[in-house]
Amino acid sequence: MDRTNSPKAGRGALEPRQGAQAIRRALAVLRILAAGREDGVPLAEVIQATGLTRPTVHRIVHVLIEEGIVERNARSGRYAIGNQVPELALARPRPSRLLVAANPSLRRASAEIGDTLFLTARTGNDTLCVDRRIGVYPIQVLSIEVGARRPLGVSSAGVAILAAMPAQDARKIVAANEKRFEAYRTDTATVLGEVTAARRLGYGMRETGLVQGTKSISTWIKTPDGRPAAAMTVSAVRTRLGPRREQEVAEILLREARIIEQAIGG
Amino acid sequence: MDRTNSPKAGRGALEPRQGAQAIRRALAVLRILAAGREDGVPLAEVIQATGLTRPTVHRIVHVLIEEGIVERNARSGRYAIGNQVPELALARPRPSRLLVAANPSLRRASAEIGDTLFLTARTGNDTLCVDRRIGVYPIQVLSIEVGARRPLGVSSAGVAILAAMPAQDARKIVAANEKRFEAYRTDTATVLGEVTAARRLGYGMRETGLVQGTKSISTWIKTPDGRPAAAMTVSAVRTRLGPRREQEVAEILLREARIIEQAIGG
DNA sequence: TCGTTCTGTCCATAATATGGACAAGAACGC
DNA sequence: GCGTTCTTGTCCATATTATGGACAGAACGA
Numbered sequence: 001m002d003r004t005n006s007p008k009a010g011r012g013a014l015e016p017r018q019g020a021q022a023i024r025r026a027l028a029v030l031r032i033l034a035a036g037r038e039d040g041v042p043l044a045e046v047i048q049a050t051g052l053t054r055p056t057v058h059r060i061v062h063v064l065i066e067e068g069i070v071e072r073n074a075r076s077g078r079y080a081i082g083n084q085v086p087e088l089a090l091a092r093p094r095p096s097r098l099l100v101a102a103n104p105s106l107r108r109a110s111a112e113i114g115d116t117l118f119l120t121a122r123t124g125n126d127t128l129c130v131d132r133r134i135g136v137y138p139i140q141v142l143s144i145e146v147g148a149r150r151p152l153g154v155s156s157a158g159v160a161i162l163a164a165m166p167a168q169d170a171r172k173i174v175a176a177n178e179k180r181f182e183a184y185r186t187d188t189a190t191v192l193g194e195v196t197a198a199r200r201l202g203y204g205m206r207e208t209g210l211v212q213g214t215k216s217i218s219t220w221i222k223t224p225d226g227r228p229a230a231a232m233t234v235s236a237v238r239t240r241l242g243p244r245r246e247q248e249v250a251e252i253l254l255r256e257a258r259i260i261e262q263a264i265g266g
Numbered sequence: 267m268d269r270t271n272s273p274k275a276g277r278g279a280l281e282p283r284q285g286a287q288a289i290r291r292a293l294a295v296l297r298i299l300a301a302g303r304e305d306g307v308p309l310a311e312v313i314q315a316t317g318l319t320r321p322t323v324h325r326i327v328h329v330l331i332e333e334g335i336v337e338r339n340a341r342s343g344r345y346a347i348g349n350q351v352p353e354l355a356l357a358r359p360r361p362s363r364l365l366v367a368a369n370p371s372l373r374r375a376s377a378e379i380g381d382t383l384f385l386t387a388r389t390g391n392d393t394l395c396v397d398r399r400i401g402v403y404p405i406q407v408l409s410i411e412v413g414a415r416r417p418l419g420v421s422s423a424g425v426a427i428l429a430a431m432p433a434q435d436a437r438k439i440v441a442a443n444e445k446r447f448e449a450y451r452t453d454t455a456t457v458l459g460e461v462t463a464a465r466r467l468g469y470g471m472r473e474t475g476l477v478q479g480t481k482s483i484s485t486w487i488k489t490p491d492g493r494p495a496a497a498m499t500v501s502a503v504r505t506r507l508g509p510r511r512e513q514e515v516a517e518i519l520l521r522e523a524r525i526i527e528q529a530i531g532g
Numbered sequence: 533t534c535g536t537t538c539t540g541t542c543c544a545t546a547a548t549a550t551g552g553a554c555a556a557g558a559a560c561g562c
Numbered sequence: 563g564c565g566t567t568c569t570t571g572t573c574c575a576t577a578t579t580a581t582g583g584a585c586a587g588a589a590c591g592a
Binding site for chain 2: 020062064093128
């Protein structure tokens with residue numbers, strides 16, 4: 001595609017190291033498959049989401065199957081992350097810094113608020129739900145589970161994270177995710193609008209969550225270097241989050257987000 | 267290297283699907299890095315273990331770093347499995363079939379025996395410690411942790427697994443691991459000898475574990491299709507495992523291994 | 533039966549990944 | 563300070579590899 005064409009290619013800092021197209025493509029495929037969780041993803045969707053051609057995706061996926069990195073559901077024909085990925089993951093020490101740092105805040109906020117709380121980390125151009133706390137209120141929004149992965153921009157957590165980074169970076173990520181928005185019934189313009197709104201508010205908000213009739217509020221959590229690494233979200237049925245309570249909840253989330261930032265920094 | 271040279275390449279069943287050398291190599295590198303756990307592995311060792319050339323390994327490793335799949339320890343310069351691998355792993359439902367099936371047996375055997383118990387799964391050409399139970403006896407062998415990964419053949423669990431598969435398959439795997447044995451101070455001949463001995467005994471045994479003065483006994487666990495998928499191991503200081511007690515312990519392990527096989531099969 | 537929509541395969545070709553050779557940096561001895 | 567021996571990192575001509583257009587087969591529904 002459009003490699004820098006000047007032969008000496010001004011070593012422009014972010015020049016992305018060539019000689020590994022295939023590996024990068026394989027990883028792109030893997031990340032799409034990860035978003036499909038246990039159910040997996042049909043080949044056609046991988047093709048659409050990555051923008052690669054059919055033979056290429058087919059070849060990559062099947063090599064990964066031979067290697068045990070991907071599995072194919074015999075019934076549905078869909079492709080999913082395989083056994084060997086968690087096995088490789090065992091090489092890393094168990095609980096992430098973020099999870100440890102956020103734990104007390106999640107407990108506190110969950111007790112105070114009573115609705116479902118989510119901790120969502122940024123990973124590349126995706127958001128990844130890494131923790132969830134169920135509150136005491138009898139109606140809980142449980143649609144999102146730990147491990148859920150979506151393109152940055154389609155959830156209130158993703159919007160919050162985008163809002164907390166330089167506008168230019170956010171635009172780049174949104175552009176990169178463009179092909180994937182379709183599957184979530186949104187588009188670049190909508191997402192950018194929400195991001196701007198979140199930046200003004202100081203937190204992310206969605207009147208319509210991924211489930212009809214739900215509303216979500218998210219605050220971003222930054223690492224010491226100032227870049228947003230995660231978001232803390234409350235989801236509830238819309239009637240539970242009127243303007244007054246929205247304000248209350250947002251204040252709690254903002255307070256706890258700052259505490260988590262301290263815990264990470266120390 | 268030696269690709270089948272006849273142009274039409276008799277589709278010989280196991281013909282390993284071409285067009286993905288780079289991806290396969292990247293995965294080979296990843297698996298070596300996984301064996302290095304948190305500490306990581308120096309580049310030279312990856313080169314030695316994979317048999318690839320320096321520029322190739324270097325390129326692969328650095329692309330994987332850019333992608334977040336690999337991390338480099340700034341102090342030691344060693345390379346290790348990165349953050350994004352556990353993140354991808356979250357896409358899979360948590361506890362493996364084996365872990366669930368083996369749980370009661372591990373509890374029972376641990377109570378009965380009193381020494382440290384390990385559950386070790388086979389993954390490709392490696393063994394991977396997936397569970398560990400500490401017994402009541404005051405001296406416990408704790409050198410191996412959950413997540414530890416070693417070439418099939420260097421531990422008693424690996425020997426047991428090799429012993430439980432057709433001799434030809436075992437030889438192939440041992441040959442494939444040859445380059446890596448050096449780092450564990452063993453070699454092909456020694457390993458094959460131990461495998462033969464284990465086949466005769468009915469279980470794997472090592473008079474000298476990876477730690478001086480320890481002894482290990484392992485039984486294999488087969489899936490319904492008859493292929494060994496894991497091993498159950500007891501490790502203890504050598505004096506705790508005289509001939510008499512070796513017999514006792516082996517019988518318990520063999521009994522529980524059969525129970526686990528039933529549980530997987532059902 | 534035919535259309536539609538999915539997955540899988542072939543193979544000439546362009547572009548990619550390769551690795552020999554070289555460079556740069558770090559650690560040690562003297 | 564200067565050689566020696568480690569290590570890791572980079573260059574670039576080249577052959578090997580991965581690519582994708584075009585085609586084929588399978589599954590489903592009308």
